Amino acid sequence: MAELKRVLITGGVLAAITGAVITSIFGLISTNGHENPTPTVNSLLLPTATCCAVPSPTATPDKASLQLNAVTEKCRTSGFSDGSGSSYVAVAFGEGSCKGITMGWSVPNAGGYAGCVVDLPSEILPLSNFAYLLLRAEGLRGSEQFQIGLINDTQDPVKQHKDMERVPPEGASQPIEISLDRFIDQNTTLESLNQLVFGINYDVGEGLRDSSICITEISFVPG
Structure with a gap:
């Protein structure tokens, strides 16, 4: 007992x-x-789930995805244009059928341009940890073209390191993978790049100077 x-x-x-x-x-x-209430996340970088793996000091970083709502807010407050009053880029998050960033624009006049600049979160810098910029986007009609760039905060977003991309039509979202080497030259290193640029200009051609796209992913991917 x-x-x-x-x-x-x-x-x-x-x-x-x-x-x-x-x-x-x-x-x-x-x-x-x-x-308990869900905490508010203010970082541009999406949280990465972790479990039990113990990373090696030389482990390759995982894909780093930006928070699209935070990108939208930063883009909204850092727009630029040709100053004509008729060129613009407008952004919204989670609007209509788009589950990401709706980016619309108008550049009706010859020589016109517009865009916005987004500071990259310090958590993913330097970009030398990655090899590619990955976007998923689709257009209102399809074949829309926009400019994407990576610069540092001393460079002119209108002129520096922009790459023209064409997007598929709505409902056919496909990944757009861009090598980061396309944004560097003999005077610019990946370590110096800390801003993402979206832009549009008159040269995209007739019928595409007033349109919109839906962006559902912006990520940096290791090689």
């Missing part, structure tokens, strides 16, 4: 400890049956 009592007592203590541990773990998710 004494032996049984010791077992019961020991079991009770173990159950109490285990229950406390479980309560403390699930307390992160709910308290007294009420869910």
